[in-house]
Amino acid sequence: MPELPEVETTCRGIEPHIINSDIVDVVVRQAKLRWPVPDDLSSHLLGRSVRRCYRRAKYLLLAFDTGTLVIHLGMSGSLRIICGDIAPSKHDHVDIVFANGSVLRYHDPRRFGAVLWLEGGLNEHKLFADLGPEPLDEDFYAEYMFERSRGRKTPIKSFIMDSHVVVGVGNIYANEALFIAGIRPQTLAGKVSKTRYTQLCAAIKAVLAKAIKQGGTTLKDFVGGDGKPGYFQQQLMVYGRAGQPCVQCDAVLKEIKIAGRSTVYCPRCQR
DNA sequence: AAATCTCCCTGTAGGC
């Protein structure tokens, strides 16, 4: 379940190993991801090099002079830097080999992820055109949430997971942020007060920033090893804890479904 | 426009 912090940390972790080194080989073992990996991918990449590695929403973006390689990790994807000639294992779908000896290896058991090549301005592409602000940017703030939510009859949890409203808030962090803000997930977005949006906005930023900070301590894991950065050590207060006591009040945490997603909350702390 | 449903895929968990 790579969420925004995992993508951000992956981005920071791989950049120093691949920046400004010519690509000398591209190996696609499995092209059937969420969308097909373009069959002319190598023609776009060979002999070129990454100028910048950045993130928009949960898309990891490798900028070249001629276009952008878009990588999405879906729910089970990961990227690792391999040094030298290490045999690929199951679900290692794409390798990008650099002149400096590094191999960027894309691994994704469930294949919900994507590897795409885009040219021209990203915002002109339909995947990026209608995305909301980044949660950690200044243009995501309580007043904005309040205004956008007026008249909306969708649950607050669905609202903050809507990428048109704000990007990168996945199921885990939506649950956590609502707990921190003390808001019941099923409350209709249009009925949440400005004061509570102030708390919620701060909670979203805090929980994501904290996870990124923790991810930053495990960057070394992106090179070699088993490729599993240690984010999940982050203590989650509600997600995955249904039936267990609330960390604040000891009440039994409740689990419901909202829009098909598992939702855990404290019936006493969240109103 | 907004809300809801469907689908992609496979590892894991639970039932028998």
Next chain:
DNA sequence: TGCCTACAGGGAGATT
């Protein structure tokens, strides 16, 4: 132990 089924989950795209 092993087989079978249900389910999770990001998010685009279709449908209501």
